[in-house]
Amino acid sequence: DQQVKQNSPSLSVQEGRISILNCDYTNSMFDYFLWYKKYPAEGPTFLISISSIKDKNEDGRFTVFLNKSAKHLSLHIVPSQPGDSAVYFCAANTGGFKTIFGAGTRLFVKA
């Protein structure tokens, strides 16, 4: 049962343009949604989160949008940089012990 889905396995974007990474979920009880970034052979690093009571959270070049009616969230990176090339995981939790991760989207930012 995939409660968190990232349907795009990869995305390619030109440097300086916007990257939009998408995520869908099925469990309406999730309290928090999170995005992580992962480079090869390293552990994921936490990027940004959003509470289910909000619809937008911004941190520098990263903005997460939450559309609860559509059970959809997205991560916007503006402007995209070559160093942003990595795998991005969407995740969600109910404020408890377990976090559900999506399968990840590999972002390529071309110089």
Place this chain on the structure above:
Amino acid sequence: SQTIHQWPATLVQPVGSPLSLECTVEGTSNPNLYWYRQAAGRGLQLLFYSVGIGQISSEVPQNLSASRPQDRQFILSSKKLLLSDSGFYLCAWTRPPVNEQFFGPGTRLTVL
């Protein structure tokens, strides 16, 4: 500040051999600790989590086990490795209330 350590970084083991991966956290007390596995081209699969010393919850029935002998130490073990145990193993701790997870550097395990 908090740091999380994992070792070894890489490991090559024959099928049927035992396994012990260690994870330690510094700079925080009574953390929730987690073991994840990322198989090639796949997402993160939660294997075990622990909310305190000696308290282990298993998410996936398999030939792996976990133990938490000390507050900031989490160990992943197996008595006999299978080929399917190959993967990238990650330890993590969480910080409430958002429970964002902070991951260690990972261990690349190859079972031959």
